[in-house]
Amino acid sequence: MESLAIAEGQVAQIQQQLKLQASQLREVSLSDLMSDSQRAEQLSARFCGWHVDLSKQRWQPETLRLLASWADSRGLQEQRRRLFAGSIVNPSEHRPALHPMLRWPQERPAPPGAEEQGAEDQVTFAQQQRRRMAALVEKVRSGHWRGITGQPVRDVIHIGVGGSDLGPRLVSQALQETHPQDEVAVHFVSTMDATQLVPLMQRLDPASTLLVLASKSFTTADTQFNLNTALAWLASSLEVSVDQVCEQQLIGVSARPARMSEFGIPEDHQLVFAEGVGGRFSLWSPIGISLAIHIGMPAFNELLAGAHAMDRHFLETPTRENLPALLALVGAWNCQWLNIPSHAVLPYDGRLDCLPDYLQQLEMESNGKSVDISGKGVDHPTCPILWGDVGPNGQHAFYQLLHQGSHTVSADFLAVRRRHHQAPSNLQGPLQDQHNLTLANCLAQAQLMALGDDAIPASLKDHMARGYRGNQPNTLLLIDELTPWNLGALLAMYEHKVFVQSVLWGINPFDQPGVELGKLLAQGIYRTLTDKQDDGSDRINDPSTDFLISLVTA
Numbered sequence: 005m006e007s008l009a010i011a012e013g014q015v016a017q018i019q020q021q022l023k024l025q026a027s028q029l030r031e032v033s034l035s036d037l038m039s040d041s042q043r044a045e046q047l048s049a050r051f052c053g054w055h056v057d058l059s060k061q062r063w064q065p066e067t068l069r070l071l072a073s074w075a076d077s078r079g080l081q082e083q084r085r086r087l088f089a090g091s092i093v094n095p096s097e098h099r100p101a102l103h104p105m106l107r108w109p110q111e112r113p114a115p116p117g118a119e120e121q122g123a124e125d126q127v128t129f130a131q132q133q134r135r136r137m138a139a140l141v142e143k144v145r146s147g148h149w150r151g152i153t154g155q156p157v158r159d160v161i162h163i164g165v166g167g168s169d170l171g172p173r174l175v176s177q178a179l180q181e182t183h184p185q186d187e188v189a190v191h192f193v194s195t196m197d198a199t200q201l202v203p204l205m206q207r208l209d210p211a212s213t214l215l216v217l218a219s220k221s222f223t224t225a226d227t228q229f230n231l232n233t234a235l236a237w238l239a240s241s242l243e244v245s246v247d248q249v250c251e252q253q254l255i256g257v258s259a260r261p262a263r264m265s266e267f268g269i270p271e272d273h274q275l276v277f278a279e280g281v282g283g284r285f286s287l288w289s290p291i292g293i294s295l296a297i298h299i300g301m302p303a304f305n306e307l308l309a310g311a312h313a314m315d316r317h318f319l320e321t322p323t324r325e326n327l328p329a330l331l332a333l334v335g336a337w338n339c340q341w342l343n344i345p346s347h348a349v350l351p352y353d354g355r356l357d358c359l360p361d362y363l364q365q366l367e368m369e370s371n372g373k374s375v376d377i378s379g380k381g382v383d384h385p386t387c388p389i390l391w392g393d394v395g396p397n398g399q400h401a402f403y404q405l406l407h408q409g410s411h412t413v414s415a416d417f418l419a420v421r422r423r424h425h426q427a428p429s430n431l432q433g434p435l436q437d438q439h440n441l442t443l444a445n446c447l448a449q450a451q452l453m454a455l456g457d458d459a460i461p462a463s464l465k466d467h468m469a470r471g472y473r474g475n476q477p478n479t480l481l482l483i484d485e486l487t488p489w490n491l492g493a494l495l496a497m498y499e500h501k502v503f504v505q506s507v508l509w510g511i512n513p514f515d516q517p518g519v520e521l522g523k524l525l526a527q528g529i530y531r532t533l534t535d536k537q538d539d540g541s542d543r544i545n546d547p548s549t550d551f552l553i554s555l556v557t558a
């Protein structure tokens with residue numbers, strides 16, 4: 005009790021100092037801060053060929069020191085140890101968070117504490133499922149998987165939503181250039197209204213199409229309805245029963261093997277992962293099978309190796325050089341202490357088109373909460389509103405607001421140093437020009453966001469209108485190359501950033517109670533829309549919604 009009181013006293017004192025720093029730094033422009041020639045070196049971090057520029061943030065080295073002490077006083081080291089040991093870090097669901105175990109190499113000693121929690125068995129289980137997944141991947145890629153009519157697989161339809169879709173889709177798209185889809189094409193279907201499914205059913209050959217149903221719970225309506233439609237399409241086109249399609253042209257991935265069996269998926273075609281792996285952290289599990297069919301197992305294993313390297317970096321590096329911790333600290337600083345409620349993710353690489361969507365789920369579903377782990381309301385802002393787009397396209401859309409609008413917005417810029425070096429030699433020149441143009445735009449936009457009017461070149465000062473707001477804090481992440489390894493490390497970095505922020509804010513980042521009620525209400529309204537006998541007793545009535553229901557059912 006006494007030590008808790010001391011810790012609380014210490015937290016309060018550091019928070020007081022942070023408040024003071026924030027009020028002082030609000031008065032100083034980024035332009036002034038950035039005039040210090042040491043700053044770029046002092047406020048940057050490195051990791052395996054990456055450079056992270058934190059010098060365009062509205063902070064000082066002293067702020068970083070204070071924030072690091074804040075993290076210590078919030079028990080970051082102990083919480084991180086508990087995460088990696090497989091302790092219960094998700095108390096509302098009484099679960100650990102086992103995503104690091106999915107990429108932990110068997111030959112490495114287990115993380116400290118893992119033995120007592122039985123988490124070593126989780127590493128073994130994950131590896132065993134990965135071997136089963138590798139066998140299925142090989143069978144599909146080599147043409148040995150045969151459908152009902154004996155045809156090899158030419159197309160895979162991956163059906164999943166949220167964490168069962170965004171990660172595999174992101175990495176598959178990001179690696180399209182270096183891993184063209186030759187033999188087997190992979191397609192992702194997520195929206196519950198069948199928007200992505202309909203065109204696929206119109207153009208794919210049912211005889212050579214394999215379905216992958218990816219759903220941790222195996223109950224998500226979006227996914228189940230897409231699956232039922234896809235099964236009906238295959239059964240009627242091939243003139244067989246739905247059961248036969250389930251047996252020969254469907255792979256299931258879930259944490260609930262009994263549900264898959266009940267559905268009619270043979271055990272050999274089921275891949276399982278632990279309940280303790282959160283949906284938005286499940287890319288590394290067999291949820292990634294369609295991605296692995298696209299890029300091959302060696303590249304998939306590289307992705308895991310990159311994520312594991314980031315796990316080790318996160319575990320072993322002091323806070324002030326620790327990338328996930330630094331991003332978490334600066335994010336919390338912006339949001340909680342500088343009151344900046346909005347954060348843009350701006351990749352200067354079209355291959356990372358899906359990154360803003362992926363991070364929206366990862367960050368907002370995890371930390372979009374205003375009650376703490378003990379159920380008490382928190383009295384400060386937590387996760388910012390996260391949004392974004394491929395930077396160069398955003399320049400022609402919402403950047404006007406970033407530069408002259410009335411809102412303060414923080415941003416992560418992402419760019420890749422080397423690209424197109426494997427392109428055909430006749431295209432190297434023009435493609436390199438495009439790459440340089442992209443990098444130039446990235447650097448210019450980060451500069452303009454930070455400096456505002458002070459970014460106007462002297463020669464133009466007399467002719468240009470003013471009013472560029474500046475002071476929009478941003479981080480620039482420069483990655484050497486977009487490889488599976490770097491992508492794995494990048495996504496794991498953001499996972500751990502989310503975890504560190506949850507520790508700072510005292511939030512459980514591994515549940516999502518806010519999502520559940522919406523699903524429940526939709527079920528009641530769905531029954532009203534489809535069942536004429538339904539009396540609407542299992543839903544809430546309000547005149548506005550009732551009127552809309554009457555329009556839809558008219």
Ligand SMILES: O=P(O)(O)OC[C@H]1O[C@](O)(CO)[C@@H](O)[C@@H]1O
Pocket residue numbers: 165166167168218219220221222223224227283284369516519
């Ligand atoms: O994999 P499942 O169980 O189908 O769930 C899909 C997604 O739905 C959610 O539960 C809520 O949107 C996410 O957390 C999850 O990634």
